[in-house]
Amino acid sequence: SRGAFTVKMGPPVVARRWSADTVKTAIADPAARRLGEVTATADEPGAAEIAERLRAMGWQRTEPGGEDGFAAGQPRYVFQVPFAGRSLEEIHRGLNQQWRRNIKKADKAGVQVVRGGYDDLPAFYELYAETAERDRFIPRPLPYFQRMWTSLTAEDPDRMRLYLARHEGDVLAAATMLTVGSHVWYSYGASTGRKREVQPNNAIQWRMMTDAHALGAAVYDFRGITDTLDESDHLVGLLRFKAGAGGEAAEYLGEWDLPINRLLHKALDVYMARR
Structure with a gap:
């Protein structure tokens, strides 16, 4: 109609x-x-x-x-x-050697992963725009993410989370995580080309996986991959x-x-x- x-x-x-x-x-x-x-x-x-x-x-x-x-x-x-029926230690053992090494390297270098809020979305977006240029895709505008945050957190304050990886005051990586029931998605990720040697991307993913496991997630979904x-x-x-x-x-x-x-x-x- x-x-x-x-x-x-x-x-x-x-x-x-x-x-x-x-x-x-x-x-x-x-x-x-x-x-x-x-x-x-x-x-x-x-x-x-x-x-x-x-x-x-x-x-x-x-x-x-x-x-x-x-x-x-x-x-x-x-x-x-898959997370269902697995301890966090079992999930960690499932990571390949490079992942485990990079997580340890980030921790030793002093990378700190913290949760952000609505006011941190511009910092996320700055890295996201840099990532889009580097990886050759068309970025969504900042208001898209602001509307996403407002809409999803109105349903549930934990529906959408923002994580930031910082090193010596610099935000090196950022990512959003979505939760619906027992399914957790890594939704959008962004990083700078600076200080890659401190491995902020592995650090932020492991923090998100750890939090997802604590929430009782049955699966941690990295979303899209290429064919x-x-x-x-x-x-x-x-x-x-x-x-x-x-x-x-x-x-x-x-x-x-x-x-x-x-x-x-x-x-x-x-x-x-x-x-």
């Missing part, structure tokens, strides 16, 4: 999983080009049936909008660390970083559209393809 012409959704249904070791091996294999082409460690039962039921009801799966595997909406490939395994792609470094935390890569069923007005739905597809 309000003129909607398409319904979109991203079902939280995992289709396949790859262990961290499988991902690491695939990155090192010159013949492996995309994660989706690598034999999965586990295929989730029922996912294919759900996809067929959606198609039978008229839903259409949309493909990622870019060659790097990231869509305009929710990522199809993510990296997750490409090409070593020359700058996003492979992000995949390698996340895989170092242990856990597993997961492929969701992806995003699905249900066209209500097929003409307008097609027109939007054409517009988005040309934009």
Whole structure:
């Protein structure tokens, strides 16, 4: 009645999983080009049936909008660390040697990770804008994060958290963490190119993982990873970083559209393809 012409959704249904070791091996294999082409460690039962039921009801799966595997909406490939039934010590042992070394190095260097608030969002954004330029993506504006904070913390003061990694008065890294039920997401991250040797990124992630475990999280979700395994792609470094935390890569069923007005739905597809 309000003129909607398409319904979109991203079902939280995992289709396949790859262990961290499988991902690491695939990155090192010159013949492996995309994660989706690598034999999965586990295929989730029922996912294919759900996809067929959606198609039978008229839903259409949309493909990622870019060659790097990231869509305009929710990522199809993510990296997750299972927490359920595991102690913090077990999770720490699941980190690779480089992660554990970097966490210890940050602590020895005096990196302090603290929780921030709404007034610290500009400091986060300054690093986020620097990260966007370095990693070649278009940043969201500061008011986006301010609205996110206001909206989510109005639901629950702990729904969204901001963490800052400081060293000798300098903010070197910052990240947001979202919590819904027992699922915790590392949502947005940012860092400067300065003082990388004190390892602020590992320090901030370990603090967030520690706090997530204390909250009773069943899973710590690093969110989107690239589908490409090409070593020359700058996003492979992000995949390698996340895989170092242990856990597993997961492929969701992806995003699905249900066209209500097929003409307008097609027109939007054409517009988005040309934009």
